[in-house]
Amino acid sequence: MTSTTHPDAAAAAELAATSLLRFATAGSVDDGKSTLVGRLLHDSKSVLADQLEAVEHASRKRGQEAPDLALLTDGLRAEREQGITIDVAYRYFATPRRRFILADTPGHVQYTRNMVTGASTAELAVVLVDARNGVVEQTRRHAAVAALLRVPHVVLAVNKMDLVDYAEPVFAAIAEEFGAYAASLGVKDVTAIPISALAGDNVVEPSANMDWYGGPTLLEHLETVPVGSDPSEEPARFPVQFVIRPQSAEHRDYRGYAGQLASGVLRTGDQVTVLPAGITTTVAGLDVLGEERDTAWAPQSVTVRLAEDIDISRGDLIAAGPAPEPTQDVVATVAHLNERPLRVGDKVLLKHTTRTVRAIVKDIPYAISVDTLEQVPSPGSLNVNDLGRVVLRTAEPLALDDYRSNRRTGSFLLIDQADGTTLTAGMAGEAF
Template sequence: MSQAVLEPDEATARPMDLLRFATAGSVDDGKSTLIGRLLYDTKTIFADQLEAVEAVSAARGDEYTNLALLTDGLRAEREQGITIDVAYRYFATPRRKFIIADTPGHIQYTRNMVTGASTADLALILVDARKGLVEQSRRHAFLTSLLRVPHLVLCVNKMDLVDWDRGVYEKIADEFTSFAAKLDAPDLTVIPISALDGDNIASRSEKSPWYEGPSLLHHLEHVHIASDRNLVDVRFPVQYVIRPQSKDVTDYRGYAGQVASGVLKPGDDVMVLPSGMTSKIAAIDTADGPVDEAFPPMSVTVRLTDEIDISRGDMICRPNNAPAVAQDVEAMICWMDETAPLRVGAKYTIKHTTRTARTVVRGLQYRLDVNTLHRDEDAPQLGLNEIGRVKLRTTVPLLADEYRRNRTTGGFILIDESSNRTVGAGMIIEAQ
């Protein structure tokens, strides 16, 4: 049994929590193989799935079972041997549940990487030990920093191909650590691995006696994420107003939604935006009955002591701790539309928490080169996969926080009004 697996009595002593993590890296660094290895070592795949992968590997003449086939589900991915779309996989150990977002490494699919990492608690970046840090490694490190992913793990993969040379590992680790120091990367861990052979994945490998850190799975099981959630600023975007039409229930009025941040309890004083009306929480209901408190990411129904006009898009918060009520927003935008670039003067639909409005691009301050971090202040537009800082003006006020303070109330998407396609993802820097 590996060191990462708990005994049953230990596992039942604590509640199971969920870790969402995204993998990133350059093409052929072994992301899909690593995820396949994690699924295999945690016995998450079914016997028939493994048999199918073994059969495909044998038919292709592979010398080994290609575990990457467990995640590269698109036919184009299998033909090209690269990841194109974001593939979500699920597995669990006795200590924790996991959701993996296997994001593409190719520069052409940067937008997909942003999508996969936007909700992640941890980002796992792979580097080929033979190649060292490449442009895509720095690009993905910057993107995870921009997206405020709180934990970062650098996996130096394919160590078996460099004979587990400690010098190679330390050179890559030092170079990446120096680069990460320029970014906002509060928690960085570096682990030498071989995804193909399973070394340092589920358990420590004897091939790296000089490495004294944890295995990858042990780190994923034990990384502390509870303090990453904002439990100070109460933010409850109202998604739906519940008024049961029943003879038995005539006076029930509840406001359903997902807690974005903070802790809600019956008896708390609250304020409703944008009206500014105040009340107290009478009760908090869930599908399993009333609860004494609600915290992110719980989906609950809040009842108030007063009848206030509240509708979808409104927000419940604390009277002395409220988000900005703003129509002028400055934000970093990752452009995702391949048919038309973002230009000054263009109009879009903006979706922010549960509120939808129209917006116009009032200015493009600069386009950012994510490889050199150079700011091009003369850029006329943002093309596919490009990132820049823009000024937006909305038709109705947004109830927003800065993204660095709250990833939920600080993030939004832009939608093309004619095609209804999502064309951009934004992170609010300033709202006023």
């Protein structure tokens, strides 16, 4: 039996039932980021009793009377000893209104690559600022990374307001400066919230010390910010992950292509193009969770059946709507993540969705200064934490979208072909 559901209504119902927000935090060293995350978890009743007891015990051993909530996320021994965040810490928590996956990223310049990792899948970034210091170099760096990764929503959390006597003019000046800089980067949605993570002001509960502020608390904003996008407004992109050919007599004519719909909506009867071959056919059927459907939308996992018997394998892209032109010449903005430099002439593997091909670095036209966004021409190589522009030549054609229009099918990874380590995160198209 075939079930027919209007995609917009169905998507809205599913999102309402399983609303999930992935967000990342970033801030300079000693801005109180780990304390903010700890306060958010503690005050939203998302900390287990044994976790809180362990934090209280560790705090007493350090001579602190009150529990140091930063210890809830700074789990590595080196992090606790140095008082800084080194690695990305992922935390899951939930409220009655929404579920959350939080990526607590380091604030130190040395670990900018970790913020790239944490923010790459985020729909919102919380950028923390010390009210006493205002917008500093690292604040601009984090705003630039969020803009480069096309994070849809940015929250400016002006922390330690208790140390500036909860002064509104201090908050207003910082919010104005950051807003102007974010706008120059193309960030469209910035929400500024004055907080004190240590005292709990405006984190979960409204602050009695800042009656001049009439906006939401941080948690309230996280619970209500729009999540995802309307799939019907995006072109359908379906990277093939697995070819299903049952060997039983009952299903001997069945051929399906399984994977996760990266964007858009697919319907039975839609005309699609199989890339990179460029063959056009139509969708004969869709199977979702073992049931035949007329419609599927991102990010559902689905099996697609096509009208024609076409040679399709893992890594091919089934596209509806305007399709990207397959190319072997890839020009992209990249963030280099590995201690080993990326140099012109390097032979690497390029992983794009479910497809992995061999590639060579043909050119590195320029590096990008994250502080000023100026281009540094002909650097010759990119070192760890560097941003830059690269030109790649691939052994096989790839169907990449512009990253600005599709984060899923516009992104890729460069991998060391010798040992399989991740070298570089790439975003096809222009940077800003």
